[in-house]
Amino acid sequence: MEGAGSREYRKGLWTVEEDRILMDYVKVHGKGKWNRAAKVAGLKRGGKSCRLRWMNYLSPSVKRGAFSEEEDDLIIRLHKLLGNRWSLIAGRIPGRTDNQVKNHWNTHLSIKLGVKKGKSKISSSKFSKKIEASFNTKLSSNERLIPSNKTETELQNVIEDSHEKEIEITSTHEPILTSDCYENFWLFNDDSYLFTPSLMELLDESLESFMA
DNA sequence: AAATCACGCAACCGCAGTGAT
DNA sequence: TATCACTGCGGTTGCGTGATT
Incomplete structure (x- = not known):
């Protein structure tokens, strides 16, 4: 159960440093297993948060800017x-x-x-x-x-x-x-x-x- | 200049589906 | 078959920022 137990998760906007850590992790290990990714990378974030951050922001396939x-x-x-x-x-x-x-x-x-x-x-x-x-x-x-x-x-x-x-x-x-x-x-x-x-x-x- | 308002967007939450064991 | 971990989805919240008063 995510969020349960003694592990505490950070919430709110991601910092540049957190982004960098997650990016580095994905470069080495690839996508997926986000819960483990958070632990291994040392991020105080839940797996869902890591996945969302990657999918919606960090992934190179994400296009930024105004909609045409x-x-x-x-x-x-x-x-x-x-x-x-x-x-x-x-x-x-x-x-x-x-x-x-x-x-x-x-x-x-x-x-x-x-x-x-x-x-x-x-x-x-x-x-x-x-x-x-x-x-x-x-x-x-x-x-x-x-x-x-x-x-x-x-x-x-x-x-x-x-x-x-x-x-x-x-x-x-x-x-x-x-x-x-x-x-x-x-x-x-x-x-x-x-x-x-x-x-x-x-x-x-x-x-x-x-x-x- | 300070306070308030409105808007846009990032992120969270809860739930359902899926695959592994 | 049951259970659990994980992923994916849609709804919603709340923060940051620019505009307005």
Whole structure:
């Protein structure tokens, strides 16, 4: 039982020194076994705290900084269908964690869309008419528009397929990535990525036929 | 300049699922 | 089969900081 017994755990924000210790530990031993990691590394933190710190902050795959419009768009689309399944949504957005997506939704997107107050303020022309229309009819953040004759697994497969198709398409293109702009570039196997119009279109097409 | 407010985000909590023994 | 350790998830809290009064 974590927290029980004589062992006392530090709480609150991580210090630079704690970060360094955890980073060093992961470099040598790899991820996992966080409870043991905390003890072996000499951190006065629980395993869960170590795991969270690594996953949400220290991991080199975590992307920092503001969310792009494309990311916002994708989150909104996926949330519309998946509800508060933050890990699933985050899994479709390279470099973003479930915590980041959840926080971003709660502090920006839900307000922007007027979900909590029951009114939509969607203004972006990027939304497909059908997705926007159906979103406006369902105000609760927990409601999803999965047809009664479909399963969530089928829905996830649709999203997976769209992503697969996207990768297929982008693999045939040359990169047009710029260092300071996330717009209009493609997805690759290295750390760089992008949201292309084709991904959005594929997702819309797939979801529309799924919902039909 | 000090006090208060509001916002954004990191971190915590409780629970469920999974795998090893 | 039961138990335990561990991981992962979503909801929530509370701290830090900038804006406002």
